[in-house]
Amino acid sequence: MKASAFAYARATSVKNAVELLAAHGDGAKILSGGQSLMPAMNLRLISPELIVDIGELAELRGIVVQGDILTIGALTRHVDLLKSPEIAIHAPLLADAIAHVAHPAIRNRGTIGGSLAHADPASELPACMLALEATIVARGPQGERRIAARDFFTGIYETALSSQELLVAVELPTAPHESTHYFHEFARRHGDYAIVGLAAQAVIRDGRFADLRLGFFAVGDRPLLTAAAHKLINVAISPTALSAALSALDGELDPQGDQQATPAMRRHLARVLLARCVSTLLSRPELCVGGLV
Amino acid sequence: MTTDPGKRDGLSVLDRPNSYIGKTVPRPNLDRLMQGRGLYVSDIELPRMAHVVFLRSPHAHAKIISIESSTAKRMPGVVAVVTGPELAAIITPWVGVLSHLKGLKSAPQSAIATDRVCWQGEAVAAVVANSRAAAEDAAEHILVSYEELDAVTDMSTALDPATPVIHASLGDNLAFERNHDAGTVDQAFANSDEVVEAEFIFGRHTGVTLEPRSVVADWNPAEARLTIYQGTQAPHMVQNIAALHLGLKESQVRVVCKDVGGSFGIKVHIYADEMATYALSKLLRRPVKFVADRVESFNTDIHARDHRCKGKIGVNRDGTITAFEIDDLTGIGPYSMYPRTSAIEANQVVNLVGGPYVTKNYRARARVVFQNKNVMCQYRAVGHPIACSVTEGLVDLAAMKIGMDPVEIRRRNLIADDAYPCASPSGLRFEQLSHHAALAKLINMMDYDALRAKQAVLRAKNIHCGIGIASFIEVTNPSAAFYGVGGAKISSQDGVTVRLDAQGSVICQTSITEQGQGSESLTAQIVGSVLGVSMDRVRVILGDTDNTPYGGGTWASRGAGIGGEAALQATKVLRKNILDVAATILQSTPGELDIVGNSIVNTSDGAPRIELNELARIVYFRPDTLPPGIQPELMATRHFVPREYPFAFTNGVQASWLEVDTDTGFVKLLKHWVVEDCGTIINPQLVDEQIRGGVVQGLGAALFEKCVYDERGQLTNANMADYLVPMSGEMPDIDIGHVVSPTLETELGAKGAGEAGTAGAAAAVANAVNDALQPFGATITEIPLTPQIILTALGRI
Numbered sequence A: 001m002k003a004s005a006f007a008y009a010r011a012t013s014v015k016n017a018v019e020l021l022a023a024h025g026d027g028a029k030i031l032s033g034g035q036s037l038m039p040a041m042n043l044r045l046i047s048p049e050l051i052v053d054i055g056e057l058a059e060l061r062g063i064v065v066q067g068d069i070l071t072i073g074a075l076t077r078h079v080d081l082l083k084s085p086e087i088a089i090h091a092p093l094l095a096d097a098i099a100h101v102a103h104p105a106i107r108n109r110g111t112i113g114g115s116l117a118h119a120d121p122a123s124e125l126p127a128c129m130l131a132l133e134a135t136i137v138a139r140g141p142q143g144e145r146r147i148a149a150r151d152f153f154t155g156i157y158e159t160a161l162s163s164q165e166l167l168v169a170v171e172l173p174t175a176p177h178e179s180t181h182y183f184h185e186f187a188r189r190h191g192d193y194a195i196v197g198l199a200a201q202a203v204i205r206d207g208r209f210a211d212l213r214l215g216f217f218a219v220g221d222r223p224l225l226t227a228a229a230h231k232l233i234n235v236a237i238s239p240t241a242l243s244a245a246l247s248a249l250d251g252e253l254d255p256q257g258d259q260q261a262t263p264a265m266r267r268h269l270a271r272v273l274l275a276r277c278v279s280t281l282l283s284r285p286e287l288c289v290g291g292l293v
Numbered sequence B: 001m002t003t004d005p006g007k008r009d010g011l012s013v014l015d016r017p018n019s020y021i022g023k024t025v026p027r028p029n030l031d032r033l034m035q036g037r038g039l040y041v042s043d044i045e046l047p048r049m050a051h052v053v054f055l056r057s058p059h060a061h062a063k064i065i066s067i068e069s070s071t072a073k074r075m076p077g078v079v080a081v082v083t084g085p086e087l088a089a090i091i092t093p094w095v096g097v098l099s100h101l102k103g104l105k106s107a108p109q110s111a112i113a114t115d116r117v118c119w120q121g122e123a124v125a126a127v128v129a130n131s132r133a134a135a136e137d138a139a140e141h142i143l144v145s146y147e148e149l150d151a152v153t154d155m156s157t158a159l160d161p162a163t164p165v166i167h168a169s170l171g172d173n174l175a176f177e178r179n180h181d182a183g184t185v186d187q188a189f190a191n192s193d194e195v196v197e198a199e200f201i202f203g204r205h206t207g208v209t210l211e212p213r214s215v216v217a218d219w220n221p222a223e224a225r226l227t228i229y230q231g232t233q234a235p236h237m238v239q240n241i242a243a244l245h246l247g248l249k250e251s252q253v254r255v256v257c258k259d260v261g262g263s264f265g266i267k268v269h270i271y272a273d274e275m276a277t278y279a280l281s282k283l284l285r286r287p288v289k290f291v292a293d294r295v296e297s298f299n300t301d302i303h304a305r306d307h308r309c310k311g312k313i314g315v316n317r318d319g320t321i322t323a324f325e326i327d328d329l330t331g332i333g334p335y336s337m338y339p340r341t342s343a344i345e346a347n348q349v350v351n352l353v354g355g356p357y358v359t360k361n362y363r364a365r366a367r368v369v370f371q372n373k374n375v376m377c378q379y380r381a382v383g384h385p386i387a388c389s390v391t392e393g394l395v396d397l398a399a400m401k402i403g404m405d406p407v408e409i410r411r412r413n414l415i416a417d418d419a420y421p422c423a424s425p426s427g428l429r430f431e432q433l434s435h436h437a438a439l440a441k442l443i444n445m446m447d448y449d450a451l452r453a454k455q456a457v458l459r460a461k462n463i464h465c466g467i468g469i470a471s472f473i474e475v476t477n478p479s480a481a482f483y484g485v486g487g488a489k490i491s492s493q494d495g496v497t498v499r500l501d502a503q504g505s506v507i508c509q510t511s512i513t514e515q516g517q518g519s520e521s522l523t524a525q526i527v528g529s530v531l532g533v534s535m536d537r538v539r540v541i542l543g544d545t546d547n548t549p550y551g552g553g554t555w556a557s558r559g560a561g562i563g564g565e566a567a568l569q570a571t572k573v574l575r576k577n578i579l580d581v582a583a584t585i586l587q588s589t590p591g592e593l594d595i596v597g598n599s600i601v602n603t604s605d606g607a608p609r610i611e612l613n614e615l616a617r618i619v620y621f622r623p624d625t626l627p628p629g630i631q632p633e634l635m636a637t638r639h640f641v642p643r644e645y646p647f648a649f650t651n652g653v654q655a656s657w658l659e660v661d662t663d664t665g666f667v668k669l670l671k672h673w674v675v676e677d678c679g680t681i682i683n684p685q686l687v688d689e690q691i692r693g694g695v696v697q698g699l700g701a702a703l704f705e706k707c708v709y710d711e712r713g714q715l716t717n718a719n720m721a722d723y724l725v726p727m728s729g730e731m732p733d734i735d736i737g738h739v740v741s742p743t744l745e746t747e748l749g750a751k752g753a754g755e756a757g758t759a760g761a762a763a764a765v766a767n768a769v770n771d772a773l774q775p776f777g778a779t780i781t782e783i784p785l786t787p788q789i790i791l792t793a794l795g796r797i
């Protein structure tokens, strides 16, 4: 379990990092928190020729609110999201979600940029980006571009980033006043990647969903912003309405089987999560019982 | 309930003033370990030391056609690339059989495979280089051409005529079979009101020590001596085996075992890659280090369990259990492990099923079969969790069938506390157990009736909690009956030497070893107490075949009971010798003197007479002042092995309280209780933490741990992300209580406590899950109890 030999460069600026990536092409890899990259290298699953360490780039760090936009630098560590007052106020869903990511030692190093670029389909943060309507900011040889979260995740460990681009930040609209959220995942142990998870952002008026964005993860090759949510918006939520949403969800899922769960189990758990989410957000425990799922 | 040993009159050697026995005192090695000053094998750096990496087979079963290593040999830093046939000139193969396990067979196993690989992970070549990284780089450039053979993976078809035989010379894939028939089983079943049957399935799992297996072997050609630094539980066993297969005398092999980062039975065996490392050092005439990485640990550290056991119980409507019958099948990989063999676990299952109960009607068959998977052998609580889960699972099924409370059926069938000595249906002799006292204490601790009431209230709210109870017995303090009688050179006796140094401190050398259990602490506690000196004056040396008495080491819950008794007896002799000299110096008699608080005192009024350091000064530096003919001996050695009982059985009972989310199949452990009886408790905290650690390993088996093989014999979860070890976040609070029935075979009275937790934890959890699922009519007899299995049993997916 020793990585094969590689060259190492510490980027001095975002520009420098982009240049290094451009010069070395596919053989180069960015090192951010290292919590996914280093294990893969030690297992020799990947053997990059050059590591571009962006750890010193202060310009990539930090959480800023400007107007109704919350900007999170790519190097912001998981622990910073957990502790940030801005996140607690403007994107509390993220604070809830991040507590489910790994363990303190990993959260002390892992970064939001690394997590999103890594695009593990069982990861929490990508689904949150969908639920929060995030914009991913990337910089490459051609300059900066902004990618909507729903276009960003393209497959297992695959994103819209090119190998020459650096993820520099994410931008989130600050949460509107009456908005609320729900986060839950089923994992065998605290800190494990989820078997199925749900990050939801909602606006509730008069016991109805005025808005509802449901970001499922670990249910397919990428996070899923389910269209089933539309069945629940601006309607009175009855068991029948919920049932319809559950069926719609089922139609959208394409879960994989692995050692923790068969596809059937993932489908089942996704339905359970949706029912629990709706019942919790509306404070209607009766929606969760009675054999709906 | 404390049984008075009776044979002791007055104060025992343990009840002396300032005794440390029964007290929680900090472990002497704590500061060293907490300050990072421990010395683990991977910390050892020797001049000219090289590192070995093993290239391992990707196939479960294949012929080795050729190995092409010329490129690898030319890589920077590479010292040598060595294959099986080359190493076979240095080290001989072995066969893991013992004569008392009648009919057990296995095939010769080599340090590195010579012509065929029999499991995914078996070494095919060794790459020795000046760093681990350089060796890994070179290993990637070795080309091995294999011809794949059919892999035998499913144990249930291993004996079918259509299944290929792994070792042609053995004739079939059956390694061992044991049959046992006691009482009148058929008649008992025929006359029972109810007979219940079930098949219990246990996942293969492993030990996952924090520190992987590690060796530094240092052959010194000038001395013609091999020094082996290894994290092992049994240094003298390693010495014997290494010498035997390298063609050396035992005196030419020294085994040094410093700190060990967890063992759990994983490090009590001899592994092929360790043998290869010894041989490589001899071949290359320089120190060679092998530290297993996590992936190869999963692929090569022994696995355990992996049983399918059919069980049958007869019961009458009054709750009387009339008979037990089992048919156990287990797959052990391609070789029986060396030198303890892989038949012991199945043998233990036969020994232990039904053990806590009165019925004498018991029939058992156990079959052990070969497979093309990693080797399997003894891991903490060998056989106990299988036997306990089968027995206790059957007892609960019987109770359910006749509508009796699980506690009540146990009360009616557990062997009475005043029935001892007696024997189990499999012929095991019990000196003194305390099942009923333990059960009563457990019921009290958990407030059983209140918990049942709470369960009913929650059930009405659609919250499904369960209570599971599991009584158990545990084999501890094994005599030569375990291995010695079968021809293994594994000592069942242990020795301790104690010596007063020139300033009145004590140096104690013991043959038991320390892997975190507290061997060092309990030895110091006993020596300090029996001698009358403070613990900080006692220095314990262990883990060095050059510098300790000969003995077995630490395994099978034997350290305290056997090594502790040797320490007690040796210290008694030293005490007598000291008092004899003191009497001479003080012109008194030994009977009038005692040692208390590091000084010789009057027995009558406790008045101090002379400090130990002063006595030592006189003995060592002014012997001329002693009367003629007096030659003090301030060093004493004693050995001990149990002779009356082959094993000191202990007993106990566990309970689990948990919640099953019937929508998701997730189990939440809410609380766990254990009452156990290990006889004399030397250090309550050490005992309790042994129990807790053991319970956690049992809970791991119950809910999480499983080595998942595919049908081609590939281990598919050989990493810490996919192989789920129990972690603190999922563990419940574990309350522990004790009943104390000391063994009368020793003055110390201690039995073992290391495996009790593991023995019964999974059974308690499985019973609790089934208790929770009762309203759904679902019963599950398979562990680990994953959400997938529970949802499937509930018909939800």
Ligand SMILES: Cc1cc2nc3c(=O)[nH]c(=O)nc-3n(C[C@H](O)[C@H](O)[C@H](O)COP(=O)(O)OP(=O)(O)OC[C@H]3O[C@@H](n4cnc5c(N)ncnc54)[C@H](O)[C@@H]3O)c2cc1C
Pocket: A029, A030, A031, A032, A033, A034, A035, A036, A037, A038, A039, A074, A100, A101, A102, A103, A106, A109, A110, A111, A112, A113, A114, A115, A117, A118, A120, A122, A123, A124, A125, A161, A165, A166, A167, A168, A191, A192, A193, A194
């Ligand atoms: C034991 C363990 C448990 C874990 N559990 C979870 C979990 O439950 N949920 C979860 O979401 N994660 C989990 N993780 C992963 C963790 O959250 C990682 O921190 C995260 O996935 C990657 O972030 P990083 O900063 O460490 O990235 P790195 O490991 O440094 O990089 C990951 C990948 O992203 C690329 N990359 C990094 N930064 C950028 C950038 N700015 N622009 C472009 N590409 C970039 C790298 O080149 C690399 O390919 C776990 C990790 C461990 C070790």
